[in-house]
Each structure stands twice: as structure tokens, then as C-alpha cells.
Amino acid sequence: MIVMKFGGTSVMDPAAIQRACSIVQGRLERKPVVVVSAMAKVTDQLLAMGRAAGGGDSKQALELSRALRERHQSTARQLLNPAAYGEFQCTLEQEFDTLDELLRGVAAVGELSPRTSDNVVSYGERLSSKICAAAFTAMGVNSAVVDARQVMITDGQHTRAVPQVEEIDARTQAIMGPMLASGCVPIVGGFIGATRDGVQTTIGRGGSDYSAALFGAALNAEVIEIWTDVDGMKTTDPNLCPEAHRIKVISFAEAAELAYFGAKVLHPATVLPAIRKNIPVRVLNSRNPGNEGTLIVARAPHSRSIVKAIAAKKGITIVDVSATHMLMAHGFLRQLFEVFDRYRVSVDVVATSEVSVSMTVDSTQALPQIAAELQKIADVHYTERNAIVCLVGENLRETSGVAAQVFSALGNINVRMISQGASEINITFVIDEAEVPEAIRRLHKHFFTSPDAAVFD
Numbered sequence: 401m402i403v404m405k406f407g408g409t410s411v412m413d414p415a416a417i418q419r420a421c422s423i424v425q426g427r428l429e430r431k432p433v434v435v436v437s438a439m440a441k442v443t444d445q446l447l448a449m450g451r452a453a454g455g456g457d458s459k460q461a462l463e464l465s466r467a468l469r470e471r472h473q474s475t476a477r478q479l480l481n482p483a484a485y486g487e488f489q490c491t492l493e494q495e496f497d498t499l500d501e502l503l504r505g506v507a508a509v510g511e512l513s514p515r516t517s518d519n520v521v522s523y524g525e526r527l528s529s530k531i532c533a534a535a536f537t538a539m540g541v542n543s544a545v546v547d548a549r550q551v552m553i554t555d556g557q558h559t560r561a562v563p564q565v566e567e568i569d570a571r572t573q574a575i576m577g578p579m580l581a582s583g584c585v586p587i588v589g590g591f592i593g594a595t596r597d598g599v600q601t602t603i604g605r606g607g608s609d610y611s612a613a614l615f616g617a618a619l620n621a622e623v624i625e626i627w628t629d630v631d632g633m634k635t636t637d638p639n640l641c642p643e644a645h646r647i648k649v650i651s652f653a654e655a656a657e658l659a660y661f662g663a664k665v666l667h668p669a670t671v672l673p674a675i676r677k678n679i680p681v682r683v684l685n686s687r688n689p690g691n692e693g694t695l696i697v698a699r700a701p702h703s704r705s706i707v708k709a710i711a712a713k714k715g716i717t718i719v720d721v722s723a724t725h726m727l728m729a730h731g732f733l734r735q736l737f738e739v740f741d742r743y744r745v746s747v748d749v750v751a752t753s754e755v756s757v758s759m760t761v762d763s764t765q766a767l768p769q770i771a772a773e774l775q776k777i778a779d780v781h782y783t784e785r786n787a788i789v790c791l792v793g794e795n796l797r798e799t800s801g802v803a804a805q806v807f808s809a810l811g812n813i814n815v816r817m818i819s820q821g822a823s824e825i826n827i828t829f830v831i832d833e834a835e836v837p838e839a840i841r842r843l844h845k846h847f848f849t850s851p852d853a854a855v856f857d
């Protein structure tokens with residue numbers, strides 16, 4: 401069997417859903433499970449509704465909900481014949497009535513808890529999976545919706561719940577296995593799940609890819625296909641650098657680093673289930689299905705360039721901590737990291753000297769509290785609006801002098817921190833956010849087009 405995941409833009413309107421359906425039709429004999437995201441922008445709109453309601457503005461929340469109701473209605477109307485639409489409309493009305501009730505409740509209390517936020521936001525995938533199932537059926541594909549809450553079992557950390565792999569494996573096999581055996585295509589919403597007690601959860605923004613990989617691992621899929629709106633992963637962001645080209649094959653480790661450090665095409669956790677079962681992942685374009693996209697596998701062939709790709713992640717804060725008494729003392733780093741740990745903030749890049757430590761974090765929410773605690777043991781200051789730039793490639797293991805090439809390519813762009821990851825397949829450095837476009841262009845030019853850059857055969 402295979403898993404086919406369609407992202408928001410691949411189910412954004414009737415034409416996109418029809419395209420997705422015909423792509424699925426072309427693979428029916430491979431027994432697909434279809435995972436869908438919410439229609440494009442819907443998740444953001446639901447979050448905006450939740451926030452409006454949480455701020456007591458039920459009028460605005462309900463207006464946003466009405467617009468969403470109309471968009472889903474009109475999409476379904478264009479995809480279904482009048483009889484099928486009549487039936488489907490009842491389902492839609494019920495869903496939106498329940499959502500509106502929920503929003504009114506939130507507005508009355510004047511507070512949106514993470515638990516309720518998950519409930520509000522889950523409507524995106526609940527609705528898109530239902531619309532797709534109805535549309536696929538109308539187009540002659542034997543398909544049925546699987547309620548994600550029955551299969552995607554998570555812990556209770558709302559908005560970023562952790563999937564419970566063994567339970568997901570067992571339930572996915574029990575529910576989707578027989579469907580596949582009988583020739584039915586299961587259609588399930590990504591991103592959303594539930595605790596063992598049935599409380600609605602979500603697994604983090606962009607998490608549909610991760611859902612797809614978890615279902616694929618549970619069912620020992622031949623391949624996990626991630627259908628998006630670009631021809632796979634690129635050597636860098638083509639918006640910054642039009643010469644960026646498609647990566648044909650990339651390793652799980654390289655893809656994970658790139659996804660984590662800013663490449664938007666894939667959720668970084670997607671490769672975890674794929675690695676566990678050694679299942680290839682392929683990133684494909686639903687608007688250009690003939691293109692073979694990017695294949696992600698355990699061992700990718702060596703690329704000719706040293707670097708496989710360059711990614712950048714903005715919105716990074718550097719936290720500098722210095723303490724002279726740390727000179728020759730031990731236990732200081734442990735104390736430091738314990739503070740970050742307590743606030744569940746993860747640190748990405750670390751650079752140390754004898755008396756100071758610089759760290760980067762990508763969320764500033766808990767920073768004032770963290771800084772207050774750190775101040776008890778050291779001097780702390782932080783600078784916002786930085787970016788992590790990350791060069792990834794298995795060839796970096798065998799190449800020396802890359803940092804020197806990076807510095808010379810960057811020229812007058814100031815590097816604030818640099819670290820070469822322990823995985824040996826990345827070089828990561830931190831610069832001012834405003835300099836990202838220029839830095840990316842210079843590095844891409846050097847590593848991908850310059851005759852001076854070392855090449856591998």
C-alpha cells in the first residue's frame with residue numbers, strides 16, 4: 401500500500417480536489433490511504449476565529465465562521481450532484497453549527513484555552529476530509545472517511561501533542577487494514593488527533609506530513625507521497641534565488657536538517673516514522689504530477705556539489721549569557737540548560753567560550769522568565785531578529801575548509817555565531833535577519849554555480 405498526503409493548496413478549491421482525485425485514481429491498484437490537510441488558509445482562519453472569540457468578540461468570530469461555511473458549501477456544491485450535495489449540506493451545517501456554538505461559548509468565557517483552541521482548529525481537517533471523501537465518491541472512487549480521532553492517538557499536550565506510536569500502529573492497522581483489503585480508499589485528516597480519552601488534540605502546525613508518515617509506518621507503506629504545490633525540495637528558497645534547482649534524491653538526515661532549519665516543504669518530524677520502517681518519502685507537485693519531485697531515502701547517492709541545500713530560518717533570538725565565575729568551574733552549562741528545559745524552550749545553536757555562552761531560540765514567549773532566572777547566576781542579554789542559515793550535505797563529512805569557503809562567500813556579511821553540527825552534515829551560522837536574502841544568494845552562487853567550488857564525482 402502507499403500513503404498519499406495532499407497539503408492545503410492541493411485541496412484548496414474544487415479544481416484542486418478534482419486534480420487530487422485523478423492523481424489517486426491513477427494509483428488505485430497500489431492501495432492508497434489518503435491524508436489531507438485543511439483547505440489552504442483555513443487553519444489560520446480558525447485560529448483567528450478562536451482568538452477573536454477568546455478576546456470576547458463573538459461577532460467577528462462568527463463572521464469569520466460564516467465566510468468559512470460559505471467557502472466549504474460552495475466547494476462541495478461544485479463537486480457534487482444536487483442529490484449528493486443535499487445530503488452533504490446537512491453534515492456541513494451540523495459541523496458549522498457546532499463550531500459556532502463552541503465560539504459563542506469561548507466568547508462568553510472570554511478565554512481560549514489550548515484545549516479549546518485544538519477543538520476549534522480541528523474543524524479544518526474534519527471538513528476537508530469529509531469533502532474529499534464525498535467528492536472522490538462522486539468521481540467514482542470507492543472511498544470513506546476515517547475519523548482521525550480514532551487512529552491518531554496522542555498525549556494531552558494541546559497544540560503540540562505527541563503521537564503515541566504503538567497505539568497509532570494498532571488502531572491504524574485495525575481500522576484501515578480491512579478497508580484497504582476490501583478495495584476502499586481511507587481518507588483521513590492529518591494534523592488532528594485525540595487523547596486515549598477522546599479529547600481533541602493537534603500535533604503542531606504543518607503536522608499533516610507527520611500524520612501521513614505515522615500512518616505509512618503503521619501500515620508498512622511502500623512509499624509515503626507528500627503532494628504539495630512545488631516540484632519537490634529545492635537547493636534553496638527559489639523566491640530568494642531563482643537559480644535554485646530541484647533536489648532529486650536526498651537522505652533522511654539531510655531532509656530532516658533542512659526541514660528543521662527552514663525549508664517549508666516538509667514537516668521535520670516526517671522522516672522519523674519513515675526512518676523507523678525505512679520507507680521512502682517522495683515530495684511531489686499536485687499541479688505538475690508528471691514531475692518526479694524529490695525522493696527521500698536512508699542513503700542518498702553523493703551529490704556533485706559539497707552542499708546539498710541551503711535553508712534559512714528567521715525569527716531567531718540570540719541569548720548571550722556570561723559569567724566570569726564560570727571560569728574553570730563545572731556544572732554551569734547544566735544549570736543553564738535546566739532553565740530552558742523547565743520552560744520547554746529548545747535551543748538550536750550553541751557556541752561557548754570560557755566565560756560566555758551564546759544560544760539561539762526560536763520562540764520568545766518564555767524569554768523574560770528565562771532571562772530573570774538566568775540573571776541569578778549570570779549576566780544575560782538577548783538580541784532578536786536574527787536568522788539561522790544552514791548548509792546541509794552528506795559530503796560535508798569528507799570536506800575540509802568549508803567554513804572558510806562560507807566566510808569568503810559571505811564577504812562583508814557579519815556572522816554572529818557558527819557551529820558545525822555533530823551530525824557532520826551541516827554547517828549552521830547566525831546572521832542578522834535582514835541579510836538573509838543576500839547571504840543565500842551569495843552562498844548559492846558559490847556552492848552551486850561557481851567554478852571554484854569543489855565538486856564530487
Ligand code: ASP
Binds near residue numbers: 437438443606
Ligand atoms: N492544517 C495544518 C496547518 O496549517 C496542518 C497542515 O497543513 O499540515 O498547520
Ligand code: MG
Binds near residue numbers: 606665
Ligand atoms: Mg505543510
